[in-house]
Amino acid sequence: MKNESGKETIESLLREGRIFHPPSELVESSNIKAFMDRHGIKTYEELLERAKDIEWFWSEMVKETGIEWYEEPSKIMEWNPPYVKWFVGAKYNIVHNAVDKQVKIRKNKVAYIWEGEPGESMKITFGELYTEVSRLANVLKALGIKKGDRVTIWLPMIPELPIAMLACAKIGAVHSVVFSGFSERALLDRILDSKAKLLITADGFYRNGKIVELKSRADEVLDKAHTIENVIVYNRINEINVNMMPGRDYWWQDIVKGHSRSCDTEILDANDLLFILYTSGTTGKPKGVMHAHGGYAVGTASTLKFIFDIKEDDIWWCSADIGWITGHSYIVYGPLILGATQVMYEGAPLYPQPDRWWSIIEKYGVTVFYTAPTAIRMFMRLGEKWPARHDLSTLRLLGTVGEPINPEAWVWYYKYIGNARCPIMDTWWQTETGMQMISPLPITPLKPGSVTKPFPGIDADVYDPNGSSLNKKDIGGYLVIKKPWPAMLRGLWEAEEKYISTYWSMFDNIYFTGDAARVDKDGYFWVQGRLDDVLKVSGHRIGNSEIESALVSHPTVSEAAVVGKPHEIKGEAIVAFIVLRSGYEPSEELKKTLRKHVEIEIGKIARPDEIYFVTDLPKTRSGKIMRRVCRALLLGMHPGDTSTLANPEAVEAVKKVIS
Ligand code: WT7
Numbered sequence: 001m002k003n004e005s006g007k008e009t010i011e012s013l014l015r016e017g018r019i020f021h022p023p024s025e026l027v028e029s030s031n032i033k034a035f036m037d038r039h040g041i042k043t044y045e046e047l048l049e050r051a052k053d054i055e056w057f058w059s060e061m062v063k064e065t066g067i068e069w070y071e072e073p074s075k076i077m078e079w080n081p082p083y084v085k086w087f088v089g090a091k092y093n094i095v096h097n098a099v100d101k102q103v104k105i106r107k108n109k110v111a112y113i114w115e116g117e118p119g120e121s122m123k124i125t126f127g128e129l130y131t132e133v134s135r136l137a138n139v140l141k142a143l144g145i146k147k148g149d150r151v152t153i154w155l156p157m158i159p160e161l162p163i164a165m166l167a168c169a170k171i172g173a174v175h176s177v178v179f180s181g182f183s184e185r186a187l188l189d190r191i192l193d194s195k196a197k198l199l200i201t202a203d204g205f206y207r208n209g210k211i212v213e214l215k216s217r218a219d220e221v222l223d224k225a226h227t228i229e230n231v232i233v234y235n236r237i238n239e240i241n242v243n244m245m246p247g248r249d250y251w252w253q254d255i256v257k258g259h260s261r262s263c264d265t266e267i268l269d270a271n272d273l274l275f276i277l278y279t280s281g282t283t284g285k286p287k288g289v290m291h292a293h294g295g296y297a298v299g300t301a302s303t304l305k306f307i308f309d310i311k312e313d314d315i316w317w318c319s320a321d322i323g324w325i326t327g328h329s330y331i332v333y334g335p336l337i338l339g340a341t342q343v344m345y346e347g348a349p350l351y352p353q354p355d356r357w358w359s360i361i362e363k364y365g366v367t368v369f370y371t372a373p374t375a376i377r378m379f380m381r382l383g384e385k386w387p388a389r390h391d392l393s394t395l396r397l398l399g400t401v402g403e404p405i406n407p408e409a410w411v412w413y414y415k416y417i418g419n420a421r422c423p424i425m426d427t428w429w430q431t432e433t434g435m436q437m438i439s440p441l442p443i444t445p446l447k448p449g450s451v452t453k454p455f456p457g458i459d460a461d462v463y464d465p466n467g468s469s470l471n472k473k474d475i476g477g478y479l480v481i482k483k484p485w486p487a488m489l490r491g492l493w494e495a496e497e498k499y500i501s502t503y504w505s506m507f508d509n510i511y512f513t514g515d516a517a518r519v520d521k522d523g524y525f526w527v528q529g530r531l532d533d534v535l536k537v538s539g540h541r542i543g544n545s546e547i548e549s550a551l552v553s554h555p556t557v558s559e560a561a562v563v564g565k566p567h568e569i570k571g572e573a574i575v576a577f578i579v580l581r582s583g584y585e586p587s588e589e590l591k592k593t594l595r596k597h598v599e600i601e602i603g604k605i606a607r608p609d610e611i612y613f614v615t616d617l618p619k620t621r622s623g624k625i626m627r628r629v630c631r632a633l634l635l636g637m638h639p640g641d642t643s644t645l646a647n648p649e650a651v652e653a654v655k656k657v658i659s
Contacts, residue, residue: 007415007420008415008420010408010411010412010415013411013414013415013420014407014408014411014448018447018448019445019446019447020414020423020445020446020447020448021445021446022423022442022443022444022445022446023421023423026309026396026397026423026442027442027443030309030441030442030443031305031306031309031310031311031442032047032306032309032441032442032443033442033443035060035064035306039060044441044443044444044453047456048453048454048456050456051456051457052457052459054076054077054457054459054483055076055077057456057457058076058077058086058298058457058486059076061298061302061457061486062087062298064302064305064306065097065297065298065301065302065305065337065338066097066101066337066338067092067097067294067297067298067301067337068096068097068101069087069090069091069092069270069294070090070091070092070093070096070267071089071090071091072089072090073087073088073089073090073270073294074088074089075087075088075089076088077484079483079484081504081509082499082500082503082504082509082511083490083491084295084484084488084490085271086270086271086292086294086295086298086484086486086488087270087271087294087295087298088270088271089270090269090270090294091267091268091269091270092267092268092269092270092293092294092297093169093170093172093265093266093267093268093293094169094274094293094294094296094297094333094337095133095166095169095170095265096265097297097301097336097337098166098169098297098332098333098336098337099126099129099130099133099166099170099336100130100265102126102129102130102336102339103126103127103130105339106126106339107125107126107127107130108125108126108127109125109126109339109341110123110124110125110341111124111125111126111128111129111336111340111341111342112124112129112159112162112341112342112343112344113315113341113342113343113344113364114158114159114343114344114345114346115343115344115345115346115360116158116206116346116347117205117206117207117208117209117345117346117347117348117351118206122159124159126339129162129163129166129336130262131261131262132159132160132163132256133163133166133167133170133263134167134170134260134261134262134263135256135259135260135261135263136163136164136167136252136256137166137167137168137170137171137263138256138259138260138263139167139232139255139256139259140167140168140171140173140198141171141263142259143198143229143230144197144229145168145171145173145197145198146171146172146173147171147172147173147266147268147272148172148173148174148272148273149173149174149196149197149198150173150174150175150176150194150195150196150197150276151164151168151173151174151175151176151196151197151198151199151200152175152176152177152178152187152190152191152194152196152198152199152200152228153165153168153175153176153177153178153199153200153201154177154178154180154187154199154200154201154214154218155177155180155200155201155202155214155234156180156202156204156205156207156212156214156236156346157180157205157321157322157344157345157346157347158202158205158234158236158346159344160202160234160236160252161177161322162322162331162332162336164200165177165275165322165328165332166332166336168275169274169275169293170263170265170266171263171266172266172268172272174194174273174274174275174276175274175275175276176190176194176196176275176276176277176278176288177275177277177322177323177328178190178278178323179321179323179324179603180205180212180214180321180323181321181323181603181604181605182323182602182603183217183599183600183601183602183603184217184218184220184221185221185600185601185602186601186602186603187218187221188221188224188225189285189286190278190286190288191221191225191227191228192224192225192227193278193285193288193493193494194276194288194493195227196225196227196228197227197228197229197230198228198229198230198231198232199218199222199225199228199230199231199232200231200232200234200252201214201215201218201231201232201233201234202214202215202233202234202235202236202237203215203216203233203234203235203236203237203238203240203242204216204236204237204240205236205237205346206237206346206347207347207348207351208347208348208350208351209351209352211237211239211240213240215231215233215240215242215243216240216241216242216243218231219243229248230248230249230250231245231248231249231250232249232250232251232252232255233249233250233251233252234251234252234253235251235252235253268293269293270292270293270294270295271292271293271294271295271490272292272293273290273291273292273293273490274291274292274293274296275290275291275328276288276289276290276493277289277291277324277325277328277431279325279431279432279541280534280541280542280543280546281498281502281532281534281543282502282532282533282534282543282544282545283498283543283545283546284543284545284546284548284549285546285549286543286546287492287493287495287498287502288492288493288494288495289325289431289432289489289492289493290489290490290491290492290493291434291487291489291490292490294486295485295486295487295488296329296333296434296435296486296487297333297337298486298487299434299435299485299486299487300329300330300333300334300337300434300435300487301333301334301337301338302435302486303334303427303435303436303439303455304316304330304334304335304338304340305338306441306455306456307399307425307427307436307439307440307441307442307455308368308370308397308399308425309368309397309442310335310338310340310368312339313367314340314341314367314368315341315342315343315364315365315366315367315368315394316335316340316341316342316343316366316367316368316370317342317343317345317360317361317364317366317368317369317370318330318331318335318342318370318371319345319349319357319369319370319371319372319375320370320371320372320401324431324540325429325430325431325434326370326401326402329434329435329487330370331344334435343360343364343366345357345360349375349378349379350378350382353386354379354382354386355386355387355389355390357379358386358387358389358390358392358417359389359390361390361392361394361395362390362391362392362394365394366394366395367394367395367396367397368395368396368397368398368399369395369397369398369399369417370398370399370400370401370425370427371399371400371401372400372401372402372403372538372539373400373402373403373404373405373406373409373539373571374402374403374538374539374569374570374571376400376405376409376410376412376413376417377406377409377568377569377571378569379412380408380409380412381568381569384412384416387416387417388416392417392418392419393419395417395418395419395421395422396421396422397422397423397425397442398413398414398417398418398422398423398424398425399424399425399426399427400413400424400425400426400427401426401427401428401429401436401539402536402539402540403529403536403539403571404449404526404527404528404529404571405426405448405449406449407448407449410424410426410448410449411448414448423440423442423444423446424440424446424448425439425440425441425442426439426440426446426449426450426451426452427439427451428451428515428525428527430513430514431489431541432488432489432503432513433481433485433487433488433489433513434487434488434489435455435485435486435487436455437454437455437458437460437481437485438451438452438453438454438455438458438460438525438527439451439452439455440452440453441455447524449526450520450524450525450526451525451526451527452524452525453523453524453525454525457485458481458483458485459481459482459483460479460480460481460482460525461479461480461481461482461519462475462476462477462478462479462480462517462518462519462525463477463478463480463507463510464477464478465477465478467507467508467510470518470519471519471523472519472520472521472522472523473518473519474518474519474520474521475518476516476517476518476528477516477517477518478506478507478512478513478515478516478517478531479512479513479514479515479516479517479525479527480506480507480510480511480512480513481510481511481513482510482511484511488511502514514530514531514532514534515527515528515529515530515531516528516529516530516531533545533627535547535562535564535572535574536564536571536572537564537567537570537571537572537573537574537605537606538569538570538571538605539571540605542574542602542605542606544561544562544563544564544627545562546602546606547560547562547574547576547598547602547606547608548560548561548562548576549601550597550598550601550602550606551576551578551594551597551598551608553597553601554593554594554597555581556580556581556584556590556593556594557578557579557580557581557594558579558580558581558582559578559579559617559625560576560577560578560579561576561577561617561625561626561627561630562574562575562576562577562608562627563575563577563627563630563631563634564631565609565610565631565634565635566635567609573609573610574606574607574608574609574610575608575609575610575611575612575634576594576608576610576611576612577612577614577617577630577654577657578594578611578612578613578614579613579614579615579616579617580613586613590613591611594608594611595607595608595611612654612657612658613657614650614653614654614656614657615653616647616649616650616653616654617630617650617653617654618630618639618642618645618647618648618650618651618654619645619646619647619650620644620645620646621644621645621646623646626645628640629642629645629651629654630654633651633654633655633658634658639651
């Protein structure tokens with residue numbers, strides 16, 4: 001089925017069972033094909049088979065990504081379930097590869113092309129990156145930051161964010177980046193949990209044409225953040241009045257003056273901690289996922305090299321925020337290790353109008369582009385006239401991450417952004433995995449909506465509740481990883497029991513991802529969504545109970561149940577059922593107040609889309625609120641067996657408000 005211009009229609013592209021083969025020029029010139037040729041590997045299947053020898057495969061990946069150790073490892077991997085060490089005995093620092101080494105070979109190559117929301121554009125070379133990282137690292141040392149100390153970074157999408165992360169890593173300090181869209185309350189929780197000594201922030205940033213303040217908001221909580229000794233503030237906006245506490249707060253631009261433009265990189269153990277990144281789990285409190293220097297470097301750089309096929313002349317753009325793992329791995333460490341040139345954009349995708357992203361791709365000649373399904377669905381809604389205004393012909397490969405992509409959105413992305421030439425790498429991974437785990441390679445035949453097959457060296461499977469494999473059975477089950485991988489999390493910050501119970505207690509010595517998936521008869525993985533109480537809203541991960549805790553911290557709320565509901569663009573919408581304390585009456589006004597309250601407690605991304613006031617919530621005899629029942633009722637499904645409820649009448653109470 002072709003339309004007038006000779007191109008295939010969306011309908012024909014969506015034909016059930018259709019397989020998309022990558023263009024042969026792309027396959028022939030790909031990094032993965034070259035790797036296979038070097039090792040006499042003929043087929044994709046053979047590649048996956050050979051990579052089952054993980055010690056062989058990951059040592060090859062060390063060479064492929066140009067990782068240089070200060071001292072060679074004595075052992076590739078040591079697995080003491082549930083803890084792993086990679087490149088045991090190696091002396092290393094990720095900054096050596098990401099920055100120091102690059103200065104020797106790519107000093108004048110552009111590392112970041114940055115565009116601010118108001119339109120300013122700036123380039124920073126690897127040489128300049130080295131200087132800025134070193135100057136800040138010297139400042140950190142002067143402020144008494146030592147190896148192992150935690151530094152919280154609350155910065156927007158400006159080059160100073162990667163610079164701050166790298167400066168910490170350079171001296172062996174541990175960074176904890178907090179997404180700039182989180183609230184100051186969320187910032188405080190993360191500072192206190194990690195006992196950070198220093199905060200690096202900015203006066204503010206631009207988003208949707210408006211100024212979002214950061215420092216003034218941090219000030220609201222800094223009196224409670226008693227572990228913080230100093231605050232470094234980058235002057236991004238310059239028009240905001242910022243209070244600076246003498247002796248505690250310093251302007252970045254001032255304090256770096258006079259500091260040396262070079263700084264020795266701390267020689268660490270490859271398994272020393274690189275960063276903590278908080279992510280939502282099933283409890284009310286986010287957990288600090290820990291990643292280490294060596295394995296993380298190998299995992300992020302090798303996946304970027306072979307999945308996204310990054311070569312010397314590519315212009316890579318990952319549209320994520322560095323505040324999430326996607327940005328840590330694929331805007332900071334992975335691309336820098338490969339010496340790639342990338343685009344970094346500060347602002348909102350629709351500002352000043354819905355073609356901002358496409359204008360950026362055209363302006364800088366982006367060749368490989370990585371984004372989230374929620375963004376694609378939003379652009380799909382806005383119509384193809386926006387990308388059609390721009391020349392996107394430099395693109396050769398596309399990618400998505402964060403949540404399942406529906407075939408309609410996949411096909412739209414393929415046709416209108418990739419002009420039916422660019423394969424889409426739908427990459428499945430998590431904050432915990434640190435690196436892409438299940439994903440096509442540029443040689444993989446694609447099925448829209450499937451993340452295809454595990455990356456070589458990754459042993460993924462789907463289990464039934466008894467731990468038997470459902471591989472190729474096309475039956476839904478628990479998505480698990482059976483062998484350690486280099487960028488595997490090293491635990492949860494000061495929460496060992498949580499680490500064991502969350503990931504390692506479902507099956508013996510097998511990592512449980514929290515996701516449901518099925519593997520079809522061709523061995524293709526289809527990720528179906530979270531099995532635990534974690535929501536995916538616009539690709540962002542938010543715990544149901546985190547929002548519930550925020551809600552019940554409001555004086556009017558007695559009980560709350562938060563559930564997800566399918567949403568056309570966001571993937572999931574947040575729905576809250578609320579029982580008010582006696583003396584308070586439901587009202588539209590109160591709904592607004594509660595939405596605002598969640599925004600203050602967590603951030604805008606966690607605000608409920610819908611709020612229902614109920615007189616009672618279904619509970620078990622032990623008093624646990626049954627979200628499952630609320631959700632079933634909300635979606636018009638049968639609530640299942642309610643005879644075990646302590647208060648079966650609550651089912652009627654909930655039904656009443658949603659009808
Ligand atoms: C969860 C992890 C990894 C970077 C961003 C998210 C879901 C992730 C996919 C995909 C279907 C996906 C899973 C996973 N997810 N990628 N390609 N297809 N689902 O990181 O916030 O740690 O969330 O995102 O449910 O467990 P995260």
